């Protein structure tokens with residue numbers, strides 16, 4: 137199984153960071169107290185020394201005539217000021233500095249920050265949101281009680297430039313100056329005007345808007361007149377202005393293909409097909425005659441069904457509790473790493489062995505009731521918790537064994553292809569996070585306790601291209617799901633028939 141080792145956080149794994157931040161603030165406060173203490177001591181002594189010195193200044197001869205005064209002055213100047221020197225050099229809050237150094241290893245790393253940047257950028261791109269709105273905390277028309285600081289915005293712009301997206305970088309960086317008052321840092325270590333100008337200039341240069349780049353670089357030079365590097369950079373840009381545009385420098389469009397597809401599929405105004413029904417399922421298994429399940433048709437071609445109230449709140453709580461806090465980052469088994477910018481999925485996941493618990497066995501029986509499938513070879517449950525901008529790009533759940541025979545011998549192929557998927561929603565999602573079927577044009581919003589059920593292979597066992605689906609980026613909230621991939625082989629003699637396909641639907645053989 138190919139796994140990309142990034143370290144993005146889910147909402148759950150970010151919770152301990154809040155506590156960590158409190159510890160760090162407490163530590164900084166201790167540091168401030170230590171400084172305060174030292175300051176008080178210094179101020180108090182200054183007062184005493186001034187009082188003595190004023191006396192001497194008023195009448196130096198009279199003062200010094202007293203041998204005790206003369207003696208003390210000589211001694212003070214010889215000894216006390218060496219003492220002060222030592223006192224001033226002594227670091228304040230050495231233990232707090234040591235603490236901070238200790239905690240550093242536990243802080244999010246560069247990759248974590250990059251994942252978080254990518255998450256925000258994804259929310260923006262996935263829903264085609266206005267960057268200024270995001271910065272002000274207005275997400276998809278809803279005003280949230282949060283906004284971005286100058287350093288936040290700068291970090292996103294910097295990240296975008298470093299990942300070859302200068303046009304987007306410019307849009308973010310332009311906002312930094314407007315928000316420069318709002319920062320959690322002292323001015324010395326916060327974003328400085330010259331840094332911002334330089335980065336903006338570089339972004340314009342990469343974006344081949346050379347006149348803008350030059351103006352910005354020159355204003356940066358005014359702030360740092362002795363920076364030889366800047367002088368050279370200005371000259372470089374001037375030279376570029378004369379030469380023809382270089383097509384290869386244009387912003388990479390490739391990684392945007394799936395983003396564009398998601399933007400269309402995840403559009404909030406998208407409507408599911410009409411003329412569908414809700415009904416009670418009485419007959420998949422005999423048990424359902426006693427306890428029928430509520431079903432809603434999401435679409436018929438391909439058939440996608442939404443089962444309501446199949447998991448109880450208590451069951452959901454147990455599942456979420458079983459899934460350990462530290463989950464792995466999920467990347468999928470069959471997709472190749474093609475572009476380091478695109479994370480196929482930004483989520484933490486955990487396999488849950490269903491035979492381990494009564495709960496697992498019970499849910500397994502329920503899946504049998506819902507689908508009519510034999511689950512003897514089916515996979516473990518996979519619990520996923522999506523993080524900041526967490527998503528899953530458009531994909532198929534099947535392995536497509538008919539086209540790739542080499543896969544047949546792989547371990548994960550035991551039991552055959554993934555004939556169908558049951559996707560349990562373990563949480564509501566405040567905003568975003570829908571499951572969308574770009575080819576079938578369905579969109580389903582998570583509701584805790586419901587489950588989505590669809591086939592990945594058609595009645596003849598061919599792959600169904602209409603089963604292509606995507607998890608839209610989570611805008612706000614925490615999205616938990618649990619998937620069950622049902623395997624083909626055990627269904628040999630019991631496979632339920634699907635509604636007849638329309639002639640237009642695509643089929644591969």
Ligand SMILES: O=C(O)CCC(=O)C(=O)O
Nearest residue numbers: 528570571606607617619
């Ligand atoms: O989370 C979702 O909405 C979709 C998840 C999915 O497609 C999968 O796990 O295969």
Ligand SMILES: [Fe+2]
Nearest residue numbers: 531532533605
């Ligand atoms: Fe999937």
